[in-house]
Amino acid sequence: MLPFVAHKERGSALKALLAGDLITIQFPGLVDREVNELSDFLYRLLSELDLAFLSEPTFVITRELLSNASKANAKRIYLHFENKEHGTEEQYTKAMKGFANRVLEHWEDFRKQHKNNEYYTKLLFQLKDKHLHIEVRNNAALLPREVERIRSRLELFKEHQELDAVFASVRDESEGAGLGLVLTLVLLQNAGIPGNHFRIDTNGEETIARIALPRDQEEAKTRNRYIKNVLDELDALPSFPENIQELWNLCNSETSSIQVITARVEKDPALTAQVLKLANSAGFMTRTRNPGLSDAIKIIGLKGLGNLLMVAGARKIMTTRYKKKDLESIWDNSNRVSFFAGKLARQDANARDFAGVSGLLYELGKIVLISMKPELIQRIQDMLERGRIRNTAMMEEVALGIGHPEVGAMLAERWQFPEPIVQAIRFQQKPLQAEDPYRRLIHCVYLAVRIQQATAGNVDFFSIEEEIRQDFGIESPIQFEGLVERLEKEYELSGGG
Template sequence: MSEISLSTAKIQKAVQAGVPLSITTYTLPHQMELYMAEVLTAFLKELNQEGMIEYMVYCLGELTTNAKKANTKRVYFKEKGLNINDPHDYETGMENFKNDTLDNIRYYLQLQKNAGLYVKLILQYAADKIKIEVRNNADLTATEYKRIHDKITRAQQYSSVEEAFSAAVDATEGAGLGLIIMVLMLAKIGATGDSIRVFSENGETISRIIVPINKEHKEKISMLSKELVDIIDTLPQFPENIARINTLLNDPNLKLSDIAAQISNDVALTADLLKLVNSAAFSLTNPCHNITDAVKLVGINGIKNLLYSLGSIKSLGNSTKAQRLLWNHSYRVAFYSYNLSRNFYASERAVVDDSYVCGLLHDMGKVVFDSAHPKLIEKFKKLCEAKALSSSVFERLAAGTNHSEIGSLIAEKWNFPKVITESIRYHHAPTSASNDTKKLVHIVYFANMISHYQENEIEFYQFDPEILKEFRIENEEQLQNISTRLQKAFKEET
């Protein structure tokens, strides 16, 4: 399109991170309708849901047209001196609404824009479901609410579009046949009757469609992810020295002096432990140079987390530019996670202790393709071909789609504790975490989102509102304040 460009990078980021993607318009010109359809098409293609495109584009057109019409009604009724919430005035106004507005549509659209009435599209993929919302900032009247829900209920009684056409319908507001057809179309892609909701909330009318992604495709992706982990025979275990110390840590009779002695035998591990102890995380008055003191300061759990971190980095690799960029992002998220845990969960030692390692390893699924040998990549490509999957499926997996599941499967293969595994699996879907890990998952999600926000890869509206509330963020200014403080502290630390 000439004036509105489609950002495929933003769509990919929204799909991979499970964050909402929003488009707002005040007059919904034809060019904007085409653009919205184009974005939805690209969004569904990114999810390999091409079979839904025709149906969902139709639904989008119906919902945006209805939202635009609702806004036009508000300015029309106001100009005519009619109360849209009064049933008698409503019937009176609707008698000439269609003809009056069609004859002078530009005038009424300009009134909408002047009044700040918008139509907003929100797309989101999360928890294996696709959500499409169309919002306009005007509450439904009682009459509108009743008519919409009557149409949805009626649609569920029809078995085909032809049957709906032949049925007698009320012609006062264009018969509402489009809404009935939309419900029937959703049924064709496996959506149930409760997949669509229309309601008012906080001064907005929200038309929401939630449909599951194609079950067969989901199962194929999960199968591929598991087979990918199985064929990565270059990652069978941790480095031998780290695995040995990790095993010793499970001995309840082991003394801290014994652990210190084992670590002292490994120069690189000793250096990493001292580096950690002397970081801002421990805020020591004087630098620690003794490995025995360092072990006492960090504790058994801290040593374990250090081993998980070092083992992952050494096994997955950090030699290429792409790998270094990924780990640099992970170090930032780890630092942010630790500082957020200290500020918001200071009294919960386990949360604070585990926050750094959970933040550091959250993206390890992305590193797999960068660390994999070319022969492994070729083997995985052939696996996709054998399963009759298009090359785009492989390309999207390689680009990071499903990296959360791939990373968590590797963590399970290495017998990582549940809190680390779930932080990896759910860092883009924090509300899916179990109760015993959700605090850490929420911390890692928030730290990761802040990092991407600082890179201008996401916007404020894309943060989960419930997570913002948990960290006492009510507006973007507060988010910017906490982001600036974390960024400044990280620069000082590095």
């Protein structure tokens, strides 16, 4: 629950904000992942203003500013308790190295140790003058060297206005602000919002970061040159293998027989082995032990065989075109997401038919992007693992003009995959934008991806959209951790999917 100052729950705060009232959320001086609760509030607010397309970048910007404010508070606490001199440039540089090592590298411990402190971090919203005004305030006035640091970051943005160039240029993150201000400006620019709609200054007692989002903002059309390169790469990918396409057509034909389909599968030894393995897996427990190919096809069903063909064809194309080392971790992640999604979708017939195969195909687009910009994609992944972003797609859109879910969905469309799979791939990181009849399927895939990321320690309970948590009855961090642990154990017991 967000700590609204004058409202007990989100709905009344949203209503008051839309009526023109100033709404304040007051966090502790040292914040952490609890600020992820803002996501759902921002999405609902911006949807009311017909600005839903700005919800994810606005969330990332807001959280980045809250993080910077919190780190500024932590810096004051550290300098005070450690009695650090910071009057000269040399003293300040030395103090900041200690701050990075002793505070930023041990943030949770520092938060617990200094839970009771004099500092606060406030987030304010108000609709005024055809703009949504957002302010982040903390009661630590800017130090002269912080002013200079801000100025240098703004100069960096003027020099490098694309994200991969910024990544390459920023080396000093000793104070924790790092990319924060530049990232804010890049996100605003890509949304078509002028840089002068953001500013940061001090009133002598507080540091105040201000953003003004125009209420009449239209979704910006990216001018990033890389989007053409991505589309060219998709055009260069081969069509689906002919033998798999023919089998796929047979599976979808009302006049095909099991005998005809079996005879065609037998001509492909690798595909035959995959069918037999699937029929003997934990997901298809039957009385028939070691079935022949015809019985195996009956066990998994023509729909199951069709799903297997899609995955086999897609992986064959990707394996022949892209580097093996880039694929191994993606296939492993996809196997886990497929297993988790299948478990989550068991109670819903519509979602159950496509959850597993959608999980196996969800990162097709990432393979394409890795082949084009490996260092950039790795830096974005690093940001996810460090908790600075909740999903990688939005950052990919900023840097390349397109994210891997959209690339994967475009591939699925070109290869004529069923529409539920296309939609599950496209909205895997934007579940609140999902519409019926695919909403439950997309929610299953989204949560399965989050669970897979949680097994690696990259996300937690607060990183999941509140609506999705409610949809699956996940009410607390402990409950989410239990779900992750249970599904991970089931996956390992199944032999790895």
